[in-house]
Amino acid sequence: MSTKERILQTALELFNSGNTQMATTNHIAKAMNISPGNLHYHYKNREEIIRVLYKQMRSKASLPIEELPTTILELNKHLKDLLEILWEYRFFYKELLFLFSRDSELEKMCVEDNLKHRQRIIKSIENFIKNGELELHNGQSTGYVADYVLMTEQFYFSYSKTLGKEIDRDSVRETINHINGVFRPYLTKKAIQNLKLD
Known part of the structure; x- marks a missing residue:
């Protein structure tokens, strides 16, 4: 699974378990053990992920x-x-x-x-x-x-x-x-x- 796909999967899990307001791109990156910069290379912001x-x-x-x-x-x-x-x-x-x-x-x-x-x-x-x-x-x-x-x-x-x-x-x-x-x-x-x- 590519990093881009993993970001989507991790974001979906976090959004479903809590809410989108609490799951920032920093939270998503931390859950994946990648840097925020790496995440933003693939997706500009949380809204784009959604x-x-x-x-x-x-x-x-x-x-x-x-x-x-x-x-x-x-x-x-x-x-x-x-x-x-x-x-x-x-x-x-x-x-x-x-x-x-x-x-x-x-x-x-x-x-x-x-x-x-x-x-x-x-x-x-x-x-x-x-x-x-x-x-x-x-x-x-x-x-x-x-x-x-x-x-x-x-x-x-x-x-x-x-x-x-x-x-x-x-x-x-x-x-x-x-x-x-x-x-x-x-x-x-x-x-x-x-x-x-x-």
């Missing part, structure tokens, strides 16, 4: 249009993969708005990606409707449901903290359960049978 980690996370989590789930069962399989990615980069969603306040470039990247991500969610919902597994009612739109999915995915960690809960693997599972819960009222009999739900 942006690279964010790009890694997005790359792992984002599906191309042609690979989007077409059934609720496929969605559940994707959510299980997403669970592992959320846990691997959990610092990001614990500190999302704070990170934006420190780095406008990161915020711009995330907003652009999120708009695309929202469209992918909408496309998936349209796939479920087309396949007869989802049926919206009471005038609700695909965008409305997509927004609830996005809010749950990106802010459940923060919500859990307001209830005094620790962020652990159970928190990630709860996030996935709540995303499934968003779809539950709109599942058709076909989807319920496919998922073997009561």
Whole structure:
């Protein structure tokens, strides 16, 4: 593993175990037993490291249009993969708005990606409707449901903290359960049978 890759791995471990404010580039360098100058040769500052980690996370989590789930069962399989990615980069969603306040470039990247991500969610919902597994009612739109999915995915960690809960693997599972819960009222009999739900 190259020094550049080790910096990212060490930073991710420190960010996840504490927070990004406490893990400076000096802390990262010390944990690696390298000089701060060596670290700064590869990354200008902590914000650049966070942006690279964010790009890694997005790359792992984002599906191309042609690979989007077409059934609720496929969605559940994707959510299980997403669970592992959320846990691997959990610092990001614990500190999302704070990170934006420190780095406008990161915020711009995330907003652009999120708009695309929202469209992918909408496309998936349209796939479920087309396949007869989802049926919206009471005038609700695909965008409305997509927004609830996005809010749950990106802010459940923060919500859990307001209830005094620790962020652990159970928190990630709860996030996935709540995303499934968003779809539950709109599942058709076909989807319920496919998922073997009561």
